[in-house]
Amino acid sequence: MFKKIRYRLLFSYLVVFASLLGIFALAVRVAFTRSLTQQTTDRLIAIGQGAAANAEFEANRLTIETDFRPQNLIAAHQALQWFDTQGHLIAQQGQTVLTLPLLPSKMVQVQGGESSALDGLRHVDKVRIQGVTVPIIASDNNHLVGYVRVSQSLEEFDETLQKLDWGLGGGIIMTLVLSGIGGILLTRQAMQPIEDSFQRLKQFTADASHELRSPLMAIKINADLALLYPEEIGPKDAEKFQAIASATNQMTRLTEDLLFLARTDKVPNHNWNTLNLTLILENLVLLYKPQAEVKQINLISQLAGNLYLTGDSVQLTRLFTNLIENALYYTPSGGVVEIKTSRIGSQVYVNVQDTGVGIAPEHIDKVFERFWRADRSRSYWEGGSGLGLAIAQAIAQNHGGLISVTSQLEAGSCFTVRLPSVSS
Numbered sequence: 001m002f003k004k005i006r007y008r009l010l011f012s013y014l015v016v017f018a019s020l021l022g023i024f025a026l027a028v029r030v031a032f033t034r035s036l037t038q039q040t041t042d043r044l045i046a047i048g049q050g051a052a053a054n055a056e057f058e059a060n061r062l063t064i065e066t067d068f069r070p071q072n073l074i075a076a077h078q079a080l081q082w083f084d085t086q087g088h089l090i091a092q093q094g095q096t097v098l099t100l101p102l103l104p105s106k107m108v109q110v111q112g113g114e115s116s117a118l119d120g121l122r123h124v125d126k127v128r129i130q131g132v133t134v135p136i137i138a139s140d141n142n143h144l145v146g147y148v149r150v151s152q153s154l155e156e157f158d159e160t161l162q163k164l165d166w167g168l169g170g171g172i173i174m175t176l177v178l179s180g181i182g183g184i185l186l187t188r189q190a191m192q193p194i195e196d197s198f199q200r201l202k203q204f205t206a207d208a209s210h211e212l213r214s215p216l217m218a219i220k221i222n223a224d225l226a227l228l229y230p231e232e233i234g235p236k237d238a239e240k241f242q243a244i245a246s247a248t249n250q251m252t253r254l255t256e257d258l259l260f261l262a263r264t265d266k267v268p269n270h271n272w273n274t275l276n277l278t279l280i281l282e283n284l285v286l287l288y289k290p291q292a293e294v295k296q297i298n299l300i301s302q303l304a305g306n307l308y309l310t311g312d313s314v315q316l317t318r319l320f321t322n323l324i325e326n327a328l329y330y331t332p333s334g335g336v337v338e339i340k341t342s343r344i345g346s347q348v349y350v351n352v353q354d355t356g357v358g359i360a361p362e363h364i365d366k367v368f369e370r371f372w373r374a375d376r377s378r379s380y381w382e383g384g385s386g387l388g389l390a391i392a393q394a395i396a397q398n399h400g401g402l403i404s405v406t407s408q409l410e411a412g413s414c415f416t417v418r419l420p421s422v423s424s
């Protein structure tokens with residue numbers, strides 16, 4: 001139980017931490033990309049302005065100054081293109097030119113990273129190119145005379161981003177692994193006191209139940225002894241002794257149940273045997289037939305051939321006794337209680353179905369709780385203690401199985417026990 005809580009705690013902690021790290025990494029990446037893009041654009045604008053200053057507009061034609069050497073302005077991964085106002089290419093310099101048509105309204109253009117059709121053949125441009133368009137304004141009349149488009153390969157930019165991604169991804173994984181290890185240690189430390197106090201509480205219940213056994217036995221023996229000689233005590237006193245004996249019986253059962261629950265996960269399973277479950281159930285049906293007949297309940301069984309499983313026969317008998325007793329107790333006269341078994345894959349299923357009072361939907365989750373009983377008004381001594389199903393569940397879980405219930409008020413309930421089987 002504590003292992004499960006510990007894992008759930010660790011998992012929630014890691015999910016929260018991973019989400020925070022993810023948000024942080026995303027924020028860093030967005031901020032870094034923005035700043036890098038801005039830097040690149042600014043650099044290209046500066047180059048574009050330099051190139052624009054070296055363009056001349058003479059005789060209605062855009063020309064580049066003869067003493068201007070564009071290769072001095074740009075680096076190897078950059079290129080320059082001059083356009084007239086209609087967007088016709090006049091001159092270009094450099095390798096990494098944009099092949100997209102000039103769009104004066106769009107200052108920044110990015111090409112590549114996807115398929116493009118340069119020479120009629122579709123192929124993928126691995127390297128992205130960014131272009132920035134700068135207008136050329138004639139210095140004498142302030143008229144627009146053309147455009148300069150500066151482009152730059154984004155290879156370096158993408159490489160930098162890739163490195164950042166690797167760095168962030170690696171960092172997140174490393175941090176998660178380290179915080180996972182830290183989390184294991186921390187949750188273990190945090191759960192230890194709770195685990196200890198739970199064990200102490202369990203031990204206390206076990207000890208108290210154990211210690212109560214002897215005085216209860218003494219009361220019972222004395223009450224039974226007194227009842228052996230009713231002539232020595234008056235009829236009124238005999239009634240009192242009867243009540244004492246009956247109450248002692250109930251208390252003995254209750255202490256036995258508490259002791260059993262306190263010890264369930266301490267039960268050593270090295271002396272478990274291979275058992276024939278069909279045989280156990282057949283014996284129980286025979287045992288409860290007379291009780292069912294007295295209450296005019298039709299107790300029927302549909303037991304599949306020999307079903308084998310490994311376990312403790314006393315515990316398993318107790319599990320099914322609790323279910324059958326409940327079914328008989330909570331089913332009125334004339335009803336039917338049916339016990340069915342089946343095997344699906346490596347699992348054995350036992351259904352104990354009745355046509356009894358049923359369980360309200362809002363109570364169905366509570367039936368396996370210790371001391372929970374639907375009819376609280378009923379006197380404690382009249383029925384059981386409300387531990388029967390808690391014990392059944394503990395036994396099923398102890399055997400690596402599960403117990404579940406479906407029920408409808410006034411129609412009946414069906415308790416299903418799933419247990420791992422062994423091949424016969």
Ligand SMILES: Nc1ncnc2c1ncn2[C@@H]1O[C@H](COP(=O)(O)OP(=O)(O)OP(=O)(O)O)[C@@H](O)[C@H]1O
Nearest residue numbers: 326327330358367373374384385386387388389413
């Ligand atoms: N077959 C059933 N039909 C209707 N209600 C049921 C059935 N089995 C259990 N319940 C409800 O679940 C409650 C808990 O059952 P559980 O067997 O744990 O306790 P109990 O029968 O009251 O007492 P105990 O079994 O300890 O003698 C019961 O009090 C009853 O309200």
Ligand SMILES: [Mg+2]
Nearest residue numbers: 326384388389
């Ligand atoms: Mg019961």
